[in-house]
Amino acid sequence: MGVTAVSVSVLSYIISLSVLSKSQMSFTDKMKRMNSDLIKEISDLENSIRKSMKGLGFNIHIYPEQQDLAEIYEQGYGEQTMPEEYVEKLANSKIVTVNHLLPRLTQMVKWAEKEQSVLLIGVRGEVPIAFRGENRKKALIDPVKIGDIVLGYELHNKYEIKLGDIIKFMGREFKVTATHPSRGTIDDITAWMALSTVQELLKKSGLINGILALECNCESIDRLGDIKKEIGQILPGTKIIEKESKALARAEARNKVKKTGEKQMQNFALSQKELIVSQSITATLFVLIITALSIGWIAYLTFSNVANRSVEIGILGAMGFGGSKLILLIISRATLMGVAGTLCALLLSFLAVPIFWGEQVFNDIFMNPSNLFILTCVPTLLACCAAWIPAVKGALKDPAVILRNE
Amino acid sequence: MNNTRSEMALRADGISKTYSSESGVIRVLNHINLELSKSDFVTISGPSGCGKSTLLMILGALQEPDEGTLEYDGVSPYKLNAKDRAQFRSTNIGFVFQDFNLVPYLNVRENILCPGIVNHSKDWGARSAELIESLGLSDRADHYPDQLSSGEKQRTALARALLVEPSIIFADEPTGNLDQANGQKVLEHLTVYANNGAIVMMATHDKEAFNVGNKHLQMAEGSVLTLT
Ligand SMILES: Nc1ncnc2c1ncn2[C@@H]1O[C@H](COP(=O)(O)OP(=O)(O)O)[C@@H](O)[C@H]1O
Ligand SMILES: [Mg+2]
Numbered sequence: 201m202g203v204t205a206v207s208v209s210v211l212s213y214i215i216s217l218s219v220l221s222k223s224q225m226s227f228t229d230k231m232k233r234m235n236s237d238l239i240k241e242i243s244d245l246e247n248s249i250r251k252s253m254k255g256l257g258f259n260i261h262i263y264p265e266q267q268d269l270a271e272i273y274e275q276g277y278g279e280q281t282m283p284e285e286y287v288e289k290l291a292n293s294k295i296v297t298v299n300h301l302l303p304r305l306t307q308m309v310k311w312a313e314k315e316q317s318v319l320l321i322g323v324r325g326e327v328p329i330a331f332r333g334e335n336r337k338k339a340l341i342d343p344v345k346i347g348d349i350v351l352g353y354e355l356h357n358k359y360e361i362k363l364g365d366i367i368k369f370m371g372r373e374f375k376v377t378a379t380h381p382s383r384g385t386i387d388d389i390t391a392w393m394a395l396s397t398v399q400e401l402l403k404k405s406g407l408i409n410g411i412l413a414l415e416c417n418c419e420s421i422d423r424l425g426d427i428k429k430e431i432g433q434i435l436p437g438t439k440i441i442e443k444e445s446k447a448l449a450r451a452e453a454r455n456k457v458k459k460t461g462e463k464q465m466q467n468f469a470l471s472q473k474e475l476i477v478s479q480s481i482t483a484t485l486f487v488l489i490i491t492a493l494s495i496g497w498i499a500y501l502t503f504s505n506v507a508n509r510s511v512e513i514g515i516l517g518a519m520g521f522g523g524s525k526l527i528l529l530i531i532s533r534a535t536l537m538g539v540a541g542t543l544c545a546l547l548l549s550f551l552a553v554p555i556f557w558g559e560q561v562f563n564d565i566f567m568n569p570s571n572l573f574i575l576t577c578v579p580t581l582l583a584c585c586a587a588w589i590p591a592v593k594g595a596l597k598d599p600a601v602i603l604r605n606e
Numbered sequence: 607m608n609n610t611r612s613e614m615a616l617r618a619d620g621i622s623k624t625y626s627s628e629s630g631v632i633r634v635l636n637h638i639n640l641e642l643s644k645s646d647f648v649t650i651s652g653p654s655g656c657g658k659s660t661l662l663m664i665l666g667a668l669q670e671p672d673e674g675t676l677e678y679d680g681v682s683p684y685k686l687n688a689k690d691r692a693q694f695r696s697t698n699i700g701f702v703f704q705d706f707n708l709v710p711y712l713n714v715r716e717n718i719l720c721p722g723i724v725n726h727s728k729d730w731g732a733r734s735a736e737l738i739e740s741l742g743l744s745d746r747a748d749h750y751p752d753q754l755s756s757g758e759k760q761r762t763a764l765a766r767a768l769l770v771e772p773s774i775i776f777a778d779e780p781t782g783n784l785d786q787a788n789g790q791k792v793l794e795h796l797t798v799y800a801n802n803g804a805i806v807m808m809a810t811h812d813k814e815a816f817n818v819g820n821k822h823l824q825m826a827e828g829s830v831l832t833l834t
Contacts, residue, residue, distance in 0.1 A: 518707075520696020
């Protein structure tokens with residue numbers, strides 16, 4: 201009877217532990233899986249963004265600080281100038297964010313010979329960035345040699361100018377070395393010449409009004425800010441604007457997607473964590489309740505035996521069992537009962553737990569020293585304690601009193 | 607039986623016992639004087655509640671009286687401490703109760719051997735076997751109390767009382783829950799035991815059982831009316 205009681209309560213405790221351990225294990229599994237999914241998705245996204253950004257770079261214009269940007273938007277270029285040495289200065293610095301530097305002098309002029317407005321741009325081949333040495337990137341734009349001219353579509357198409365023709369422009373003769381197809385932009389009325397020639401034609405010797413920096417690379421979100429900072433340190437007195445680009449817009453959109461994705465996934469992970477925390481609280485509570493119930497049950501069963509016990513104590517007392525002997529007898533019986541019940545339950549659960557809940561749960565329960573202690577010692581201790589009270593009470597009383605009160 | 611058993615006389619002087627309950631103080635025993643010697647088989651009768659059980663308990667060193675002295679050949683059990691008194695009981699006194707009071711988780715043999723756990727004066731194996739045999743429990747020795755008939759239970763209880771060959775046996779209505787035949791057997795065993803030199807004191811309602819003794823004590827309201 202007592203053995204069964206101990207057995208059943210130990211078993212129910214083990215079963216509840218197993219069920220819990222199992223469900224917690226599946227929570228953690230799920231969480232782990234979700235976490236790794238999350239990490240993978242984020243890194244996938246980052247990779248695809250990096251791929252699409254790779255080699256794209258973006259372009260900026262560097263203007264003199266006093267340049268009114270409104271003027272640039274209005275006429276496509278600024279009147280303000282800055283010294284041409286700025287480019288050298290920039291090229292000789294250890295600038296990492298800019299790949300190609302193209303100084304230029306731009307002005308809208310009248311092609312007197314043809315009564316035509318022309319955007320005249322003086323370009324100087326690319327200025328190599330000093331510290332990159334041989335490793336510098338391949339030049340993006342071919343320079344225009346002195347005495348040569350490159351014409352936009354309107355300029356050569358309208359006046360039927362062919363490649364290799366010698367034309368007169370602002371009183372000088374130039375050889376047409378390239379004619380561009382129609383681009384549908386201001387490029388179509390643009391003429392490119394060597395920078396030094398334009399400086400002479402416009403009487404702006406040693407001056408430029410802008411530097412185009414191409415293929416700027418910067419992976420940070422605030423790339424313009426970073427570049428402004430870097431260039432600003434080398435060339436104080438300049439202002440920097442970003443040149444519009446489709447690649448940039450795409451990258452920007454990607455960045456946005458990435459950010460929202462990350463945020464969503466973080467939220468998801470957070471809510472999952474909260475769920476698991478609340479579930480584990482419930483689980484812990486459940487174990488506590490089961491533990492309390494098990495303890496309570498053992499205690500109840502033992503105490504409800506007190507009536508029987510008293511008679512037994514009375515009889516044994518009448519037969520001459522003295523105080524300590526009596527207590528010892530009762531306690532050892534309770535201990536035996538506790539041990540037997542525990543052994544029964546452990547044996548059963550050793551067989552049953554691996555079958556119903558698997559090795560993992562089995563290990564969780566039985567390879568844990570504190571659990572093992574609870575499972576083996578507590579029921580026996582409880583049974584002893586519960587027996588102790590009637591034993592001591594009985595040992596202190598006259599046997600007759602006990603025998604009579606039955 | 608054997609003659610190594612100490613042969614005792616019992617002397618009780620002015621034993622009184624009162625119980626207090628909500629309804630007041632009840633004087634259960636009122637100055638009882640008694641003197642018994644070996645081979646006395648005393649049967650006690652009297653109306654229910656007159657104090658028979660109380661008297662047996664007090665004489666059996668199970669319950670201290672309020673007044674009076676008890677002496678077994680110069681030993682006063684109530685002057686001993688509880689432990690020594692228990693020891694004294696284990697060597698000198700046996701009890702048989704109306705409702706057997708067997709230890710439920712021990713079988714017949716173990717129940718019988720119980721007093722031997724405390725009384726180590728010898729190995730009780732042979733003695734218990736002899737009792738199992740003589741009380742007709744041979745085929746019940748390994749049974750547990752709930753598998754026994756009333757008669758078997760009481761014979762087990764009797765064997766238990768007789769195990770250590772106490773010089774005095776107290777039997778409180780031992781036949782009260784038994785049929786005629788089984789009661790008869792118990793009485794026979796008690797008679798034989800008394801004839802072998804022990805004192806037997808038995809409380810009973812039963813007229814026939816009352817007549818079995820060689821001394822008859824008639825009680826009423828805590829007093830001895832007659833002792834014949
Ligand atoms: N523990 C007790 N407390 C109060 N009264 C008791 C107690 N034990 C016995 N009595 C009372 O003492 C009286 C004698 O009881 P008892 O010795 O059992 O009588 P008998 O055995 O002759 O029937 C009864 O009236 C009984 O109610
Ligand atoms: Mg009675």
